[in-house]
Amino acid sequence: MTGDNKDRLGNKLHDVEAAREDQWARQRDSDLIEKMRERLSKTACPHCKQFLVAKTEAGVAMHVCPAGHGAWLEAAALKALLKEHK
Ligand SMILES: [Zn+2]
Numbered sequence: 522m523t524g525d526n527k528d529r530l531g532n533k534l535h536d537v538e539a540a541r542e543d544q545w546a547r548q549r550d551s552d553l554i555e556k557m558r559e560r561l562s563k564t565a566c567p568h569c570k571q572f573l574v575a576k577t578e579a580g581v582a583m584h585v586c587p588a589g590h591g592a593w594l595e596a597a598a599l600k601a602l603l604k605e606h607k
Contacts, residue, residue, distance in 0.1 A: 557595055566590050
């Protein structure tokens with residue numbers, strides 16, 4: 522095997538490794554989002570202590586205070602929203 526071939530093989534292995542990590546990161550993200558949803562459904566509004574209610578507004582999942590004090594958005598959802606309105 523020449524040095525060149527060895528490098529190519531190395532690159533290919535690197536690609537496979539990167540793809541695997543990518544998939545792992547996505548899985549981890551969806552796990553985190555799922556956990557956050559669970560936690561948020563038991564989170565109380567800091568103003569009135571009522572539990573936040575899950576809601577989807579314009580395709581964005583969020584938790585809102587039933588008395589209208591505010592809304593909690595997941596960071597990823599907020600980022601996507603801000604990007605859309607740029
Ligand atoms: Zn409230």
